[in-house]
Amino acid sequence: MAILGSGAVYSRLTEVDADGNVTAGLAESWEASPDAAVWTFQLRKGVEFHNGKPFTAEDVIASIDHHRGEDSKSPIKQIVDPILTMEAPDPHTVVITLDGGNADFAFLLFDYHLCMMPSDAIGQGIGTGGYMVDSFEPGVRAVAKRNPNYFKGDSRAHFDSIELINMVDPAARSNALLSGGVDFIAQADLKTLKRLSAAPGVVINEQPGTKHFMFQMITTQDPFTDNHVREALKYAVDRQSILDKVLVGHGQIGNDQPIGPANRYHDPNLAQRPYDPDKARFHLKKAGMEDLSVDLATSDGAFVGAVDMAVLFRESAAPAGINVEVDRVPGDGYWSDIWRKRAFCASYSSGRATEDWILSSSYLSGVPWNATQWGNEAFDKLLVAARTELDDAKRREMYGEMQRLISQDGGVIAPIFTNHVEAHNEKLAHDDVGTVMEMDSGLLIERWWFS
Amino acid sequence: MTPAVKLILQRLLLGLVTLIVVSMVIFAAVEFLPGDLAEATLGQEATEETVAAIRRELGLDRPPVERYFVWLGNILQGDLGVSYANGRAITEIMGTRAQNTLFLAAMVAVIAVPIAVGLGIVAALYRNSFVDRFINLISLSAISIPEFLIAYLLIVTLSRSGLFPSFVVIDATTTLGTRIYQSILPALALTFVVSAHMMRMTRASIINVLSSAYVEMAHIKGAPRPKVIMAHALPNALAPIINVIAINLAWLVVGVVVVEVIFVYPGLGQLMVDSVAKRDIPVVQACSLFFASVYILLNLAADIGATLSNPRLRHAT
Numbered sequence: 001m002a003i004l005g006s007g008a009v010y011s012r013l014t015e016v017d018a019d020g021n022v023t024a025g026l027a028e029s030w031e032a033s034p035d036a037a038v039w040t041f042q043l044r045k046g047v048e049f050h051n052g053k054p055f056t057a058e059d060v061i062a063s064i065d066h067h068r069g070e071d072s073k074s075p076i077k078q079i080v081d082p083i084l085t086m087e088a089p090d091p092h093t094v095v096i097t098l099d100g101g102n103a104d105f106a107f108l109l110f111d112y113h114l115c116m117m118p119s120d121a122i123g124q125g126i127g128t129g130g131y132m133v134d135s136f137e138p139g140v141r142a143v144a145k146r147n148p149n150y151f152k153g154d155s156r157a158h159f160d161s162i163e164l165i166n167m168v169d170p171a172a173r174s175n176a177l178l179s180g181g182v183d184f185i186a187q188a189d190l191k192t193l194k195r196l197s198a199a200p201g202v203v204i205n206e207q208p209g210t211k212h213f214m215f216q217m218i219t220t221q222d223p224f225t226d227n228h229v230r231e232a233l234k235y236a237v238d239r240q241s242i243l244d245k246v247l248v249g250h251g252q253i254g255n256d257q258p259i260g261p262a263n264r265y266h267d268p269n270l271a272q273r274p275y276d277p278d279k280a281r282f283h284l285k286k287a288g289m290e291d292l293s294v295d296l297a298t299s300d301g302a303f304v305g306a307v308d309m310a311v312l313f314r315e316s317a318a319p320a321g322i323n324v325e326v327d328r329v330p331g332d333g334y335w336s337d338i339w340r341k342r343a344f345c346a347s348y349s350s351g352r353a354t355e356d357w358i359l360s361s362s363y364l365s366g367v368p369w370n371a372t373q374w375g376n377e378a379f380d381k382l383l384v385a386a387r388t389e390l391d392d393a394k395r396r397e398m399y400g401e402m403q404r405l406i407s408q409d410g411g412v413i414a415p416i417f418t419n420h421v422e423a424h425n426e427k428l429a430h431d432d433v434g435t436v437m438e439m440d441s442g443l444l445i446e447r448w449w450f451s
Numbered sequence: 452m453t454p455a456v457k458l459i460l461q462r463l464l465l466g467l468v469t470l471i472v473v474s475m476v477i478f479a480a481v482e483f484l485p486g487d488l489a490e491a492t493l494g495q496e497a498t499e500e501t502v503a504a505i506r507r508e509l510g511l512d513r514p515p516v517e518r519y520f521v522w523l524g525n526i527l528q529g530d531l532g533v534s535y536a537n538g539r540a541i542t543e544i545m546g547t548r549a550q551n552t553l554f555l556a557a558m559v560a561v562i563a564v565p566i567a568v569g570l571g572i573v574a575a576l577y578r579n580s581f582v583d584r585f586i587n588l589i590s591l592s593a594i595s596i597p598e599f600l601i602a603y604l605l606i607v608t609l610s611r612s613g614l615f616p617s618f619v620v621i622d623a624t625t626t627l628g629t630r631i632y633q634s635i636l637p638a639l640a641l642t643f644v645v646s647a648h649m650m651r652m653t654r655a656s657i658i659n660v661l662s663s664a665y666v667e668m669a670h671i672k673g674a675p676r677p678k679v680i681m682a683h684a685l686p687n688a689l690a691p692i693i694n695v696i697a698i699n700l701a702w703l704v705v706g707v708v709v710v711e712v713i714f715v716y717p718g719l720g721q722l723m724v725d726s727v728a729k730r731d732i733p734v735v736q737a738c739s740l741f742f743a744s745v746y747i748l749l750n751l752a753a754d755i756g757a758t759l760s761n762p763r764l765r766h767a768t
Contacts, residue, residue: 071504071508137717138534139725140717165618165715166715168721168724168725169712169715171713172715175606175618178617
């Protein structure tokens with residue numbers, strides 16, 4: 001029900017529109033120092049929280065501080081850790097100083113955890129958003145009604161009231177939509193989507209996502225230390241067949257790097273690696289091998305479909321002289337016992353809204369989430385330089401180069417990105433849909449309306 | 452002390468011991484899961500700092516035996532702990548959920564018990580006749596169809612047509628009428644499953660008693676067949692019938708997970724499934740313990756009911 005918090009009840013300092021541009025939220029405008037390390041935000045005036053408290057700079061500082069500190073268990077520790085100081089020279093200005101430059105900082109503030117709350121009532125369901133919480137039972141249901149005092153006026157938040165119901169079972173969601181009990185369902189069941197979309201009045205909303213499935217090779221362990229072995233394995237994957245069978249076609253083909261079509265700086269010009277058993281054999285020879293046998297640890301506890309993906313890989317790799325031994329392991333404890341421990345295993349990443357975020361957390365040499373222990377000096381230098389580059393065209397070029405480096409040298413085989421697949425009835429209407437996260441970048445409740 | 456009272460006291464004590472053993476098993480089972488709770492909660496997103504922060508907060512750095520006794524001590528004082536997922540008191544979360552599940556179970560019991568016992572008696576009365584065969588055919592079919600299929604059949608037939616909702620939305624403010632209307636489909640699905648068991652058992656025990664010497668005597672005396680069944684056979688067949696009803700009711704509370712998930716019924720089964728998915732271990736532990744208690748209590752009730760229905764134990768001095 002993060003959607004209720006992020007898109008409806010709370011607002012953030014910035015927003016990201018359907019084209020991926022950062023736009024004004026509770027901050028009207030902002031300015032970065034030339035090294036992108038000091039950010040000054042001008043806050044919107046005259047905004048009130050649901051409890052009547054005026055929104056000011058102290059609320060911004062308290063809301064961000066909520067995720068900081070030594071005992072922080074926040075999943076966005078990575079975003080807030082670089083913050084050195086936060087100052088409020090006047091009630092409607094916030095100056096945030098980072099320990100290094102980050103050209104994406106305004107974009108990162110759109111993360112759904114960074115919602116603005118009143119400094120004296122953190123985490124109590126009080127925000128500045130278009131809807132006010134009526135009732136909330138975690139894991140069951142939430143009801144909210146429109147905030148008459150919304151700072152965006154009548155231009156947004158078009159429903160009089162909204163009700164969110166938690167339905168774990170995919171079939172239950174489909175049934176609820178078909179029987180007219182609900183107007184919209186998230187995460188539609190891919191296996192029965194054809195039937196669902198054939199029903200009268202049902203509309204499918206499908207957007208590319210950043211989540212991707214992977215096989216990860218630890219590049220400091222044999223035989224994966226040799227890039228020819230890694231290349232051979234990458235050429236031995238039939239991506240199309242994995243996309244068709246694991247996601248029933250609802251995704252995008254990946255190119256062994258984590259920046260997908262949903263990302264701003266995705267490089268469509270990076271040549272797509274095809275399924276080519278002959279090339280795979282060629283690289284094996286280069287590595288001094290006639291054939292190769294590798295153990296691949298996998299479990300549906302890693303992600304749903306991981307075992308299928310491994311078996312498909314085994315089938316496509318065989319013609320290249322590569323024997324993939326699929327080792328099915330328990331899902332319990334997968335992330336502590338298998339991931340980062342076994343030399344070759346299935347894994348996934350939800351992806352991240354910005355290129356820097358995912359690359360800095362999982363591909364920079366030596367960081368803890370660099371599960372393949374890949375290290376590449378040229379890449380590391382580019383990454384740090386791109387972080388402070390404010391010229392958009394230059395940045396695009398730099399991220400393109402980084403994608404090429406990971407794809408050609410990295411330790412991940414990333415065959416597919418998943419789509420966000422949702423379904424709704426014809427009563428709902430909307431503009432262009434955002435792709436930062438599911439449900440119109442989480443702003444569905446605020447942006448959509450009844451036609 | 453009559454033998455009945457003595458037996459009941461023995462049973463109560465045994466129930467308590469069982470419950471303590473179960474609490475140990477639940478705690479140990481969670482303890483033996485690969486990875487510790489902090490890692491399980493954070494999954495792939497775990498960093499050393501966040502894992503350490505969670506361990507500190509939950510006291511996971513202390514030895515397991517100590518934690519078990521703290522946990523047990525808190526439970527005995529009525530404190531089930533706090534959910535990891537939302538920080539709310541588990542007693543509070545489970546309270547409404549348990550009420551909902553018990554409401555559903557009661558609704559099923561009200562529908563199923565009279566139907567099942569009635570049909571069982573009729574089947575025994577007209578044993579091997581067409582009626583008996585027909586009732587058996589229906590009940591055997593109902594037992595054989597898995598409950599999720601029954602649930603989906605009900606949705607396709609009764610929900611798509613707009614008669615009843617395919618999912619349940621109830622809270623504390625819902626009126627009884629709405630509650631019953633909304634819960635009809637899950638209740639029907641469950642009725643199918645439990646009625647068949649209860650009916651088969653009723654029929655079997657009555658037939659069993661019918662072949663005994665005192666029933667034969669009653670026949671020889673010239674008593675009419677319905678009277679033989681109602682006055683002589685049924686009271687003596689009660690013990691196994693009570694047993695099977697109790698076990699089925701226990702199943703209703705414990706085993707409705709699938710039906711609750713399909714109908715999005717906000718009961719304990721769904722809470723447990725959600726909590727397992729979220730690795731909300733304290734809630735899983737609390738639910739397991741609650742389920743175990745229900746099972747033990749209903750079995751206890753069945754034992755006591757059977758004891759009391761046994762004339763020899765009831766009348767001895």
